Amino acid sequence: MNSITxxxxxxxxIAVPAAAALARAAQxxxxxxxxxxxxxxVQGMLANKMKELIDRFNSGHEGxxxxxxxxxxxxxxxxxxxxxxxxxxxxxxxxxxxxxxxEYVINDEVEPFDPIIEKAGGTAAAYIDAFWPALKPNAxxxxxxxxxxxxxxxxxxxxxxxxxxxxxxxxDRPPASWSEWITAAKALTKVSGGQTERxxxxxxxxxxxxxxxTSGLVMANGGQYFNHDYGGEVFYDAPSTLGALTLVDxxxxxxxxxxxxxxxANACTSAFFAGRTAMMxxxxxxxxxxxxxxxxxYKVAFLPRSVRNAVPIGxxxxxxxxxxxxxxxxxxxTLITWLTSPExxxxxxxxxxxxxxxxxxxxxxxxxxxxxxxxxxxxxLDQLRYAVPWFDTYNTVAVRKAMEDQVxxxxxxxxxxxxxxxxxxxxxxxxxxxxxxQTALKSLG
Amino acid sequence: MKAEWRLVRLLGVSAAALLWVVPFAWMAVASLRxxxxxxxxxxxxxxxxxxxxxAMAWKSGDFPLWYLNTLAMCGGILAVQLVTISMAGYAFAxxxxxGQELLFAAFLLQLLLIPPLLIVPNLAILVSLHLYDSLxxxxxxxxxxxxGVFLMRQTFRAIPRDYEEAAMLExxxxxxxxxxxxxxxxxxxxxxxxIVSLTAHWNEFLWPLMAVSSPxxxxxxxxxxxxxxxxxxxxxxxxxxxxxxxxxxxxLLMFLLFQRRFVSSFVxxxxx
Numbered sequence: 001m002n003s004i005t006x007x008x009x010x011x012x013x014i015a016v017p018a019a020a021a022l023a024r025a026a027q028x029x030x031x032x033x034x035x036x037x038x039x040x041x042v043q044g045m046l047a048n049k050m051k052e053l054i055d056r057f058n059s060g061h062e063g064x065x066x067x068x069x070x071x072x073x074x075x076x077x078x079x080x081x082x083x084x085x086x087x088x089x090x091x092x093x094x095x096x097x098x099x100x101x102x103e104y105v106i107n108d109e110v111e112p113f114d115p116i117i118e119k120a121g122g123t124a125a126a127y128i129d130a131f132w133p134a135l136k137p138n139a140x141x142x143x144x145x146x147x148x149x150x151x152x153x154x155x156x157x158x159x160x161x162x163x164x165x166x167x168x169x170x171x172d173r174p175p176a177s178w179s180e181w182i183t184a185a186k187a188l189t190k191v192s193g194g195q196t197e198r199x200x201x202x203x204x205x206x207x208x209x210x211x212x213x214t215s216g217l218v219m220a221n222g223g224q225y226f227n228h229d230y231g232g233e234v235f236y237d238a239p240s241t242l243g244a245l246t247l248v249d250x251x252x253x254x255x256x257x258x259x260x261x262x263x264x265a266n267a268c269t270s271a272f273f274a275g276r277t278a279m280m281x282x283x284x285x286x287x288x289x290x291x292x293x294x295x296x297x298y299k300v301a302f303l304p305r306s307v308r309n310a311v312p313i314g315x316x317x318x319x320x321x322x323x324x325x326x327x328x329x330x331x332x333x334t335l336i337t338w339l340t341s342p343e344x345x346x347x348x349x350x351x352x353x354x355x356x357x358x359x360x361x362x363x364x365x366x367x368x369x370x371x372x373x374x375x376x377x378x379x380x381l382d383q384l385r386y387a388v389p390w391f392d393t394y395n396t397v398a399v400r401k402a403m404e405d406q407v408x409x410x411x412x413x414x415x416x417x418x419x420x421x422x423x424x425x426x427x428x429x430x431x432x433x434x435x436x437x438q439t440a441l442k443s444l445g
Numbered sequence: 446m447k448a449e450w451r452l453v454r455l456l457g458v459s460a461a462a463l464l465w466v467v468p469f470a471w472m473a474v475a476s477l478r479x480x481x482x483x484x485x486x487x488x489x490x491x492x493x494x495x496x497x498x499x500a501m502a503w504k505s506g507d508f509p510l511w512y513l514n515t516l517a518m519c520g521g522i523l524a525v526q527l528v529t530i531s532m533a534g535y536a537f538a539x540x541x542x543x544g545q546e547l548l549f550a551a552f553l554l555q556l557l558l559i560p561p562l563l564i565v566p567n568l569a570i571l572v573s574l575h576l577y578d579s580l581x582x583x584x585x586x587x588x589x590x591x592x593g594v595f596l597m598r599q600t601f602r603a604i605p606r607d608y609e610e611a612a613m614l615e616x617x618x619x620x621x622x623x624x625x626x627x628x629x630x631x632x633x634x635x636x637x638x639x640i641v642s643l644t645a646h647w648n649e650f651l652w653p654l655m656a657v658s659s660p661x662x663x664x665x666x667x668x669x670x671x672x673x674x675x676x677x678x679x680x681x682x683x684x685x686x687x688x689x690x691x692x693x694x695x696x697l698l699m700f701l702l703f704q705r706r707f708v709s710s711f712v713x714x715x716x717x
Contacts, residue, residue, distance in 0.1 A: 035658055040671060047671040048505060069658045070671045076654060079564075083655050087568035089577055091658070270486075270682070 031065040032331040034092025034324075037084075038068060039077040039316070049351055057338055064331040066092070074100075074208065074316070075397065081321060085109050090321035092332035098138040098317045101147040102231055102392040106435070111320040112144040116333050131357045134313055134387035137228050147317030148340050149357030151348060153285035154311040154383050155216045157304065161297035163188055163198065163278035174301035178220075178247060181304040185257035188278035200257030202272070203281035204265040205411055211400040213281055214407050215312045215391050217244035222307030231394040232436040236403055237425035243306065245410060245417035253413045262408050269293070283314055284380035287353030291376065300376045302383050309386040315354060355381055394435035402427035469697075476686035498687035505684070508691060510661065511668040516695075518583050518653075518664055519646045523639055525588045530638065531631070533589070534597025535623055539609075549598075555591040564655050571656060583656045583664070587646065593638050600634030601627060640703060647696050665692045 036054065040047050047070050054068040071077040074097035081094050096104070104110040114124040124145045128136060131149050139147035157174065164171040167187040175181040185200030203213050218225045223240025227233035235241065252258045263271075269286070271277040273294055281303065282290070290298070303311050318336045320329060338344060342361040349356040350370050355377075361367055362381070371378045393399045406420035415423070471488055478490060479497040502508075536542075537549050567586050568577065576582035604627060612626045628635070650666040657663065669688050 037658075067659060069660075070667070072650075072654055072667075072670055076651075079651075080655050083564050083568050084658075086565045087572045087577070089568075089572055266682075 033065045037071045037091045037094040090323040099390040099392040137389035151354035152315035153283040157301045159279045178306045189257045199277040201279045202268045202277040205262045206264045210404040219310035285354045313390045498683040502688040506668045511665045515665045522587045530593030533594040537598040538601035600631045
């Protein structure tokens with residue numbers, strides 16, 4: 001490619017604005033073109049499936065032309081969206097990790113949906129009531145709708161039926177409490193000649209996943225983990241957190257039923273498929289992937305409880321970035337209503353394993369049949385009753401990491417749970433300080 | 446004594462080569478195993494083997510387009526860089542001007558900046574130049590290279606002035622001097638830089654992801670990630686390995702070809 005010389009570069013620099021001017025003149029007749037940024041949260045053919053959905057949308061809607069833009073992981077999508085907004089090229093809509101929505105609101109980078117919903121002749125409150133109640137706190141912020149849930153998940157316990165039988169456990173009675181969980185994990189761990197052949201339990205402890213599962217354990221231990229209504233507080237240094245981290249510490253370092261160190265989701269599924277771990281905690285969003293690839297008999301169960309049943313919500317919502325014209329906003333709204341309609345939400349749910357956020361999706365006959373055919377998907381849906389909001393604060397990623405670094409240190413036996421929660425709280429408080437000083441501790445004159 | 450040292454050195458080099466080759470060997474083996482085998486970590490599995498993963502990976506994306514775009518991007522960046530770094534390198538190596546040291550230090554300071562820091566400012570410039578979402582937009586920030594300028598300055602400095610003086614006696618202008626005397630002698634530096642530049646841009650993920658949105662402008666790394674990365678589930682390693690193999694293959698091939706060129710360019714250049 002020696003053809004790209006300075007001259008062609010110069011030529012392009014002149015030609016592009018001219019073409020843009022022409023395009024603007026032609027726009028009156030042309031459909032409104034918008035981009036949809038989307039992450040691929042689960043591996044496989046999902047990117048192709050999304051493109052197929054968008055093709056179908058485009059052929060059915062003359063006034064709108066959507067381009068589906070793959071934007072990497074949840075974190076990459078966040079980065080790209082933020083950069084595009086700052087550079088003045090916001091996409092029409094984004095499928096954004098639901099726990100980042102609050103930060104966009106704090107930074108004033110998203111539009112509320114309320115005016116559009118009202119213009120269409122409804123109320124925002126009624127609109128969001130069509131979704132599962134547990135999704136509301138991550139979507140409705142300070143009384144306004146900023147996210148429309150698209151694909152959602154909770155952590156789920158996957159277990160190997162044969163391993164249960166072999167260990168003398170009843171595969172129809174999975175561990176429901178933490179003490180049963182420990183007993184089962186001990187029985188399931190198989191050691192031979194000093195080498196662990198089969199671990200009792202594994203869970204992904206890489207960034208993002210680590211915080212999500214930790215928060216689930218804390219919530220199952222009765223805790224809140226963070227202030228669900230205000231982005232400036234986390235409850236890391238609390239008895240409920242200490243108890244949860246003690247569970248992890250004991251399982252890894254004392255009972256040795258979880259492999260030491262940090263495993264990622266790939267390591268967990270690979271070990272689970274190979275029978276090298278008898279149980280794993282993984283997202284309900286992985287249901288289809290596990291179903292397609294697990295050759296051994298397996299079942300799923302609720303995340304075991306200590307004080308109560310509780311699991312955090314995960315997944316993504318559609319948002320409307322600031323900086324778009326009213327025409328582009330209207331086009332994005334057409335797309336969003338279509339994507340979150342019961343039919344499409346249901347189809348996406350059956351394809352991925354995520355549950356459909358819109359309640360009405362489950363009234364459709366094909367969805368009823370799907371649940372009858374797949375009891376694992378039914379368990380995932382039933383667990384929704386116990387779902388609590390997902391961790392979202394000011395500076396979410398950094399505050400989340402403050403705890404994740406400590407949990408990872410526990411997994412490597414470098415700190416005790418008591419030290420971990422104290423350090424995590426101190427770091428989180430430091431990170432949250434700027435926001436707290438502007439809000440809760442704002443100078444009153 | 447000498448023979449023993451040679452043996453030790455041979456063993457050391459072999460060990461390093463083995464370390465280097467294991468991931469590639471595993472990638473090749475894994476890419477040939479259909480489905481999700483349970484002993485996926487094995488380097489010497491029993492089988493079955495097949496090309497299913499390559500077919501799946503090929504179908505998962507628009508590989509021909511991605512290859513073309515990546516080639517255009519890397520080639521375009523390198524072509525412009527070779528011009529800018531030789532000219533700037535020459536200026537810093539041979540010309541004398543006021544503030545030279547300071548300017549050179551400022552140039553080197555660029556190396557200390559972490560690229561993600563510049564994402565938003567660079568994007569804003571692209572938007573104002575109407576280069577957002579274009580291949581030229583991915584290339585533009587790399588047209589000047591601090592590392593390249595540094596490398597060329599050092600290379601030019603190592604060339605004895607006798608060559609230039611001889612050429613100047615013959616009446617050569619500066620342009621002729623650079624093109625016909627210095628650049629041929631600086632070939633090892635240029636080749637070394639070309640390898641570094643091509644590898645870096647071929648493998649780059651974050652900036653292309655940020656600068657380009659349209660599927661028609663997608664490059665290999667971002668394309669590969671559409672089916673190779675999953676945040677919430679595990680991976681079908683076979684397909685990932687096959688896709689990675691297809692992405693890395695041209696680069697590997699180029700290395701094998703370039704290796705000879707690299708060595709021979711040292712031999713022929715008259716500099717040791």
